[in-house]
Amino acid sequence: MVTKQEVSGKWDAIVGSVKQKYGQITDMDLKRVEGDLNKLAGLIQQKTGQSREQIEAYFDECCASADSVVGQVSEFASGAGEALREGYDHAASQARQGYKSTVKTLSRHPLESAGVALGVGLAVGLVLGISIGAQRERELTWRDRWHR
Secondary structure: OOOHHHHHHHHHHHHHHHHHHOOOOOHHHHHHOOOOHHHHHHHHHHHHOOOHHHHHHHHHHHHHHHHHHHHHHHHHHHHHHHHHHHHHHHHHHHHHHHHHHHHHHHHHOHHHHHHHHHHHHHHHHHHHHHHHHHHHHHHOOHHHHHOO
């Protein structure tokens, strides 16, 4: 038979399983026996006519399946955590390699690197300036633009 500690941790799973198997047991019935497995067994026995041994065997199955589900969830979470750690380690390794490669390239070609940075900065500045200016133009009416 299932112990009280096992029941307290698995009560919701047991109740859900009992609701599925024994449709004649109502939520009100379950509230009356809240947390007491002996009362629940008596209720099932009264409503279904099953023997006490059958009901206790059913409770043992419920607890075993609840353990199985918890184990599966735990294994999944553990695997997901490991995959996340591996992904992070891979991304960090790639970032370090990229940083080292960039530093090496900058140290070998400092003037070219400064020229490229200047060119990219000018291009980005021009694009932003044009887009901001275009937005201001759109805000003016046609008469304002005509009289400019």
